[in-house]
Amino acid sequence: MRINKYIASCGIASRRKSEEIILQGRVNVNGNTVQELSFNIDESKDVVEIDGERIGLAGKQVYIVLNKPEGYITTVKDQFDRPSVLDLVSDIEERVYPIGRLDYETSGLLILTNDGDLTYKLTHPKHEVDKTYMAIVKGIPTSEELSQFEEGLYIEDYKTAPAKIKIVKKDEEKKYSICQIKIHEGRNRQVRKMCRAINHPVLRLRRVAMGEITLKDTEIGNYRHLSKEEVEYLKSIK
Structure with a gap:
């Protein structure tokens, strides 16, 4: 079994994160540091350690x-x-x-x-799995701003994928609105950055569904x- 898949199967981290751990030189196999992603192990006899702690295949999946x-x-x-x-x-x-x-x-x-x-x-x-959020945002987005959000926005050095947004409640007096937002990307603080890009920064954010x-x-x-x-x-x- 490849070392990154083994680490993931042990429940330590995702396969992608496991690759990072390997490249950081944190993995030892039978006392030797392994930094090759293609390295194969025999899970029945090899001793695998991360940061000096021995790991083993996960039993019951949770x-x-x-x-x-x-x-x-x-x-x-x-x-x-x-x-x-x-x-x-x-x-x-x-x-x-x-x-x-x-x-x-x-x-x-x-x-x-x-x-x-x-x-x-x-x-x-x-895998484009929709993630659904409820966001309290400052102000009330216009139809044009909602359209921009749905078409994709330029944030830093990339353009976001098309998303969905709708206003489910608005308070003209207190100048805020509650929006349901669906995205399938998972970039760092993406919903917050997208709302800021249409000039309606997030005040509170809650994820309510994944698929x-x-x-x-x-x-x-x-x-x-x-x-x-x-x-x-x-x-x-x-």
Whole structure:
């Protein structure tokens, strides 16, 4: 088995992230540092370590949906020692990781799993999985601004893919509106950047769905296990 697939199968990270870990020189096989992505291992006898800690193939596969609160990071740790979403699932024995990310200030739906192949599949750009957000934005977008948003916007050095946006509530007096936004890209802080590009910066942002997966009745800070049907749906995405 290739080393990046092995690391992903152990539930450590997605296959793409596993490649980064390998290239950073953090992986040892039988005591020797491995930085070749094409390196193959024998999972029955080779000893694989990341940062000096031995890893092994994940047993039971776990799939959960977390209702992420604001003020949590979706990485394991950061330089500011902020709380991680993994702190909210610490009672799960298996090591799970998020599929994609939500930024520190954004709340809502986050899928976590130890299924590295599914993580790789759902984060690959060719799989256009809609992500649905509810955003409270400053002001009330005009029809022209909504059209610009849907057609794609130039942000930094790229143009966003076509998206969907509709106003579901507006307050003329307080000068804000609530918009439902659907995108299938996953660039860093993309929804916030797109709203800023049409001059309606985000005040609050919450993700409510990923494809057909929703939070259902999961309260903020809590999680639920995906049903068999939900897992099959995610695996069927092409």
